Amino acid sequence: MTPVLATENLVAGYGEASVLAGISLTIEEGRTLALLGRNGTGKTTFVNTLAGVTTHHAGSIHLMGRDVTKLRPDRRAAAGIGWVPQERNIFKSLTVEENMTAIARPGVWTLERVYSMFPRLKERRKNLGNQLSGGEQQMLAVGRALMVNPKLLLLDEPTEGLAPIIVDELLAAIQRITQGEGMSAIIIEQKARKVLPLTDDAVILDRGAVVFQGTSAQLLADEAILGQHLGVEKGVRH
Numbered sequence: 001m002t003p004v005l006a007t008e009n010l011v012a013g014y015g016e017a018s019v020l021a022g023i024s025l026t027i028e029e030g031r032t033l034a035l036l037g038r039n040g041t042g043k044t045t046f047v048n049t050l051a052g053v054t055t056h057h058a059g060s061i062h063l064m065g066r067d068v069t070k071l072r073p074d075r076r077a078a079a080g081i082g083w084v085p086q087e088r089n090i091f092k093s094l095t096v097e098e099n100m101t102a103i104a105r106p107g108v109w110t111l112e113r114v115y116s117m118f119p120r121l122k123e124r125r126k127n128l129g130n131q132l133s134g135g136e137q138q139m140l141a142v143g144r145a146l147m148v149n150p151k152l153l154l155l156d157e158p159t160e161g162l163a164p165i166i167v168d169e170l171l172a173a174i175q176r177i178t179q180g181e182g183m184s185a186i187i188i189e190q191k192a193r194k195v196l197p198l199t200d201d202a203v204i205l206d207r208g209a210v211v212f213q214g215t216s217a218q219l220l221a222d223e224a225i226l227g228q229h230l231g232v233e234k235g236v237r238h
């Protein structure tokens with residue numbers, strides 16, 4: 001089967017500087033990848049490169065077999081990349097509902113379906129973007145990306161800065177969208193032990209290169225690798 005995503009020897013960065021040192025990885029349809037690594041190892045740069053907002057130096061990106069390496073960001077979104085950037089980028093002067101319908105594309109993800117995933121968004125549908133809590137903004141950012149009906153969802157640290165109870169609510173919704181509904185996704189997350197149980201596969205980056213690639217279950221059981229590359233201590237809930 002054609003993988004939903006395949007990158008080959010991807011080198012990219014900002015201007016002349018390369019951050020990614022040749023990344024090759026594939027994601028099969030319906031699978032979820034946890035993208036891990038310490039600060040500054042290139043996780044955001046990798047996801048931003050898939051979204052098309054960095055400088056491409058070498059290598060290729062195929063989405064469902066189609067070469068999207070040279071496409072502009074808006075064309076990539078149309079090709080099936082749903083991106084939830086670290087900054088969330090929701091429209092603050094539009095309502096929740098307007099945020100979601102502004103860039104919607106036809107497909108299985110409709111307003112009603114997103115509201116059933118995030119009942120809070122339905123309650124808040126007439127509120128403006130700037131009247132939402134951090135957790136609600138993040139739910140809106142995910143809901144808005146789904147409304148584009150992507151083939152692959154990119155989530156860049158979706159739980160960052162959120163209260164623990166909201167983190168659990170959001171991760172449960174992400175699990176319903178990925179494992180429940182079969183959406184393929186890449187999730188960048190600092191808390192390895194929280195994200196590994198929700199994902200199929202895991203990759204660890206260090207200095208822009210892949211230093212671990214395997215299943216999430218394998219990584220979760222490997223205290224040595226968790227400690228070496230992520231600084232996760234035995235028994236500590238990260």
Ligand SMILES: Nc1ncnc2c1ncn2[C@@H]1O[C@H](COP(=O)(O)OP(=O)(O)OP(=O)(O)O)[C@@H](O)[C@H]1O
Nearest residue numbers: 014017019037038039040041042043044045046205
């Ligand atoms: N806009 C930019 N211009 C130039 N260099 C950048 C830019 N954004 C990030 N970098 C550099 O690229 C490297 C990788 O950063 P990146 O944000 O991809 O790491 P990360 O693994 O996502 O880390 P974090 O968890 O801190 O977000 C860092 O050395 C960083 O300083």
